[in-house]
Every structure is written in C-alpha cells, then in structure tokens.
Amino acid sequence: MTKPTSTTAVSPAGADAPASPPRLQTDQGRISVAENVVQKIAGMACREVSGVHRMGTSSGRAFGALRERIPGSSGPNVAQGVGVEVGETQAAIDLDIVVEYGVSIADLGKSIQRNVKQSVERMTGLEVVEVNVNVDDVYLPSDDQQQDAPARVS
Numbered sequence: 097m098t099k100p101t102s103t104t105a106v107s108p109a110g111a112d113a114p115a116s117p118p119r120l121q122t123d124q125g126r127i128s129v130a131e132n133v134v135q136k137i138a139g140m141a142c143r144e145v146s147g148v149h150r151m152g153t154s155s156g157r158a159f160g161a162l163r164e165r166i167p168g169s170s171g172p173n174v175a176q177g178v179g180v181e182v183g184e185t186q187a188a189i190d191l192d193i194v195v196e197y198g199v200s201i202a203d204l205g206k207s208i209q210r211n212v213k214q215s216v217e218r219m220t221g222l223e224v225v226e227v228n229v230n231v232d233d234v235y236l237p238s239d240d241q242q243q244d245a246p247a248r249v250s
Contacts, residue, residue, distance in 0.1 A: 119221035120185060129220045131182045135175035138189050138227075141215035142178070145207050147199035149235035151177030153192050177232075187222045194233040205229040 120127040142148055179190040189212060195201055209227040216224050 127221065128184075129182060129222060131180050132175065134180045134182055134187050134189070134216055134220060134222070135178045137216050137219050138180065138191065138212050139174040139176065139178045141212045142191050142193065142208050143174070145204065145211055147196050147204040148193050148208065149196045150194040151192060152194075153177070153232050182222065185223055186225050187216060187220070188226045188228075189216065189224060190228045190230065192230045192232045194235050195231055197234050197236050201231055205231075 120129070139151060142151060177192040179192075181188045191208065191212070193208070195204055208229050212227050213224045216222060
C-alpha cells in the first residue's frame with residue numbers, strides 16, 4: 097500500500113515565512129519604471145567597466161556617429177547597444193559591445209553582467225533576471241591610425 101504524498105511550497109526563509117511583497121509595490125501605491133530608464137542605467141553601468149570600447153552593433157554605431165554630427169543633437173546616446181524587457185518586477189537586458197584588443201572577453205563579460213545587474217537593481221528595485229552580453233567587434237588601436245593616415249595622392 098502506498099502512502100499519498102502531499103507537495104507544499106516552501107519559501108527559502110522557511111515554511112512559515114510569508115512571501116515578501118515586491119519592492120515596487122507599497123502601501124501608498126505602485127512604482128513603475130520605464131524601459132528607457134533601465135536602458136540608460138544599463139548603458140552607463142556597462143561603459144563604466146574597463147575594456148568596453150564602444151556599445152552597439154556596427155550599423156547602430158554608424159548611425160549614432162552620424163546623428164552626433166548634426167548641430168543641436170543631444171550628443172552620444174547612452175542607451176545605444178542596450179535592449180531591455182521590463183515587467184512589473186523583473187527586467188532582462190541585452191548588451192552589444194565592442195571590446196578593446198587584449199582584454200579577456202569572458203572576464204569582461206562577467207564584470208559587465210555583475211555591474212549592470214547591481215546598478216539596475218539598486219536604482220530601480222527591479223530584479224534583473226539576465227544580462228546577455230554580445231561582443232560585436234574588437235577595437236584595434238591601429239584602426240584609428242589607418243583612418244588618420246594622410247592620403248597618398250592628392
């Protein structure tokens with residue numbers, strides 16, 4: 097004869113501990129965070145990590161460089177290369193970056209993930225469920241020198 101088993105959900109703090117309310121829900125109301133806010137925070141946090149040369153895909157960087165040259169433009173877009181999905185309590189972040197030559201991509205990716213996750217969670221109260229880092233290119237110092245080289249013919 098088999099004994100019926102029952103399944104009960106146990107919270108990490110213990111069976112009797114009540115689930116804590118989301119940080120964005122208070123007695124006074126609800127706090128919502130727009131996607132562009134998370135994009136800007138994630139973009140700034142990513143750029144803080146040493147080894148990140150630029151952000152965005154090649155076409156996005158080209159468009160951004162063109163836009164920056166227009167008189168009256170607001171300057172560089174800190175959200176360039178950042179994609180986010182924001183729910184009521186969670187966020188997922190995708191980053192496109194260009195790394196500096198010689199930097200360990202694996203270590204850089206982990207540092208970016210850690211810094212972006214901490215910054216977004218601290219500033220917004222959202223739980224960051226994933227930070228995906230896509231390395232789009234490697235910056236070589238010789239790339240700038242080739243562009244600045246004088247023309248061989250006039």
